[in-house]
Amino acid sequence: MLDGIEAVAEGEPPDRYLVWAVFYSLYFGEDRVRLDVEDYIRFADCFVDYEERTRLIEHEDGSTEEETYTAAVAVTDKVEIFNNLKNDYGKAVSYEQQSNAVNVWYLAKYDTAAPQEGDGFDDWNGWNAPEDAGHYDLPASEAGGRVVELARSRLGDPYSQDYRGRGSYVDCSYLTMWCYRQAGIAIPGTAAEQGRYMVEHNLTISRDNLQPGDLVFWSYKPNGRFMNITHVGIYAGNGKVVDASYSKGKVVYRNLFDNDKQVLYGRPQ
Numbered sequence: 001m002l003d004g005i006e007a008v009a010e011g012e013p014p015d016r017y018l019v020w021a022v023f024y025s026l027y028f029g030e031d032r033v034r035l036d037v038e039d040y041i042r043f044a045d046c047f048v049d050y051e052e053r054t055r056l057i058e059h060e061d062g063s064t065e066e067e068t069y070t071a072a073v074a075v076t077d078k079v080e081i082f083n084n085l086k087n088d089y090g091k092a093v094s095y096e097q098q099s100n101a102v103n104v105w106y107l108a109k110y111d112t113a114a115p116q117e118g119d120g121f122d123d124w125n126g127w128n129a130p131e132d133a134g135h136y137d138l139p140a141s142e143a144g145g146r147v148v149e150l151a152r153s154r155l156g157d158p159y160s161q162d163y164r165g166r167g168s169y170v171d172c173s174y175l176t177m178w179c180y181r182q183a184g185i186a187i188p189g190t191a192a193e194q195g196r197y198m199v200e201h202n203l204t205i206s207r208d209n210l211q212p213g214d215l216v217f218w219s220y221k222p223n224g225r226f227m228n229i230t231h232v233g234i235y236a237g238n239g240k241v242v243d244a245s246y247s248k249g250k251v252v253y254r255n256l257f258d259n260d261k262q263v264l265y266g267r268p269q
Contacts, residue, residue, distance in 0.1 A: 173190045192229040193225075
């Protein structure tokens with residue numbers, strides 16, 4: 001499928017594991033996939049950008065000539081790939097299918113499951129987070145200050161999804177769950193399920209109403225979970241947040257970040 005593209009590709013060719021994983025996710029469950037050659041070419045073209053470039057050709061007599069040629073450049077941003085599939089191949093890929101494709105890709109290429117939570121998904125640069133789920137006018141939480149104190153007591157603790165809860169290891173949702181449970185409030189154990197809990201129990205608030213201890217939820221990539229939530233942190237007041245950061249590798253205290261990826265704000269009671 002990609003042989004023709006790779007023949008004219010410049011730089012790294014498209015990732016074959018990703019191409020086949022996306023194809024698998026699109027046609028999973030179908031008894032037999034029958035596509036003509038043109039369809040296969042249109043599908044493969046979704047993974048590259050064709051660019052017109054120039055190069056200098058030197059002839060045997062020592063003269064030179066500028067030549068224009070077309071180069072295929074691999075697309076690395078997965079949002080762009082799935083937009084190409086919709087616009088150029090005619091297949092609108094659901095968030096669940098996108099998530100499935102990336103999970104298959106990770107398993108095939110890296111022999112491990114794709115990360116579902118975190119704040120560092122660089123290959124989804126064009127991802128536009130879905131709209132938040134509305135909000136309620138809630139009283140300030142009596143536990144908010146205590147939750148912030150607990151979160152700050154974990155600053156510097158190492159990040160790990162695999163080892164969360166063992167020793168001092170945490171990930172984003174384990175940190176928030178631990179802090180609230182220490183304060184006597186039970187919330188679920190993943191970022192997406194914490195977001196779902198906020199929505200289903202009418203505990204969502206507006207960004208303008210954030211108070212210390214409130215939860216901030218981000219969506220950095222489609223993961224097939226509730227609202228495609230991939231990260232959660234604890235608002236600490238004064239425009240700051242405490243979160244277990246995948247990209248930093250530890251629990252950090254920092255400015256509230258990536259406003260365009262924030263999808264939900266919650267106040268557990």
